[in-house]
Amino acid sequence: MIELAILGILKESELHGYELKKHLRRVLGPLSNVSFGSLYPALNRLERQGAVAVVAVDEGAARAVPPMTGSFAGEAAAFRARRLVTRGPRNKKVYGITAAGEARLAELMADPAEDERSFGMKLAFFRWCDRPTRLHLLERRRSSLRARLEETRRAVGTRGNDDPYVRALMEHDTESTMHDIAWINRLIASEEQAGEERATEPTGGQP
Template identity: 35%
Template sequence: MVASRRAAMLELAILGLLQDSPMHGYELRKRLTGVLGAFRVVSYGSLYPCLRTLEHRAWISTSGDSATGRRTKITYELTAEGKEHFQAVLDRAGPTAWEDDSFDVHFAFFGRASRDARLRILEGRRSRLEQRLDAARTEAKERRERADAYTAELHRHGLEREEREIRWLSELIETERTAYSNADRTIDTSAPPDTD
């Protein structure tokens, strides 16, 4: 299941990056490292099979460029079906979208997600972290007497990291809600009044 979730996140990241422009495999791999983070480097051994799968599903298309005089460079481009699928995945994101291994990928493409999807993911992530933080605090109390100073410090650092992310998520949620409520109050004054 973890492998299939990773494959789904790689697919989402590829489709999201190809929204901007077509890319060669090397460029795509470089950009994926930026989206997925330096600690999740994508190997060519996982990138190209994923690209073939996306092409087989008709979510991307390929074209060759032999202008370099060497091997043909293949360019990958998003299809209309790929754009629709990408948007559908973003908008129907559920509990897997707020897990550690997929939240960052969804967040990287938040600008293309609906407001409802953004709020659902942010609130789900915050809820998941609050549960984890409560469990970690309980565990830390139980282990406090048995832990050496360094282990205790490591646990404290982990708790602070979770608390920081929860505060950050709360700020993002408030910003989303404020922007939405302000948009509801905005009246379009550019249209002439209806005189009928």
């Protein structure tokens, strides 16, 4: 989940962790408000996997490492410098996505697992995948929404569910789900329409 988010954002532009979090918030809005405590470990994980790479490090880091002196005090300084490198003086590490990372992103986008959540995030990165994949994701989403609709309707029909609040909850869930399905239908339609225009345009069809 968080890896998909990171790769999707980094594909647009090279950023360091702190900026990344802000972009994430801007693009995904209320969805997925990642914390630093999971963002930085995830970046390191992705770096180890070769999906992202450090493009540039702030010169501040170099400045923070004093020259070796050979003295006892020098050893202490070296230890301190090592800490500074590991921890962070304004050690901005700007990350970029690698070829392997782009492959991983495509893989995560197409991944059939965990549909219910994460659909919004995938949609936010739709520009990074081709039309067939987009249509496939939209149709899968629609079918899971339909299943939800069915389940809720079945639950409403069950004897013993006569509490007005539970009833209200289920009616609202039904409405929202239908609303979502209609939305997905519009997205599918416009996707198909765009595909047709692409297909007819090159020949210069008459109006």
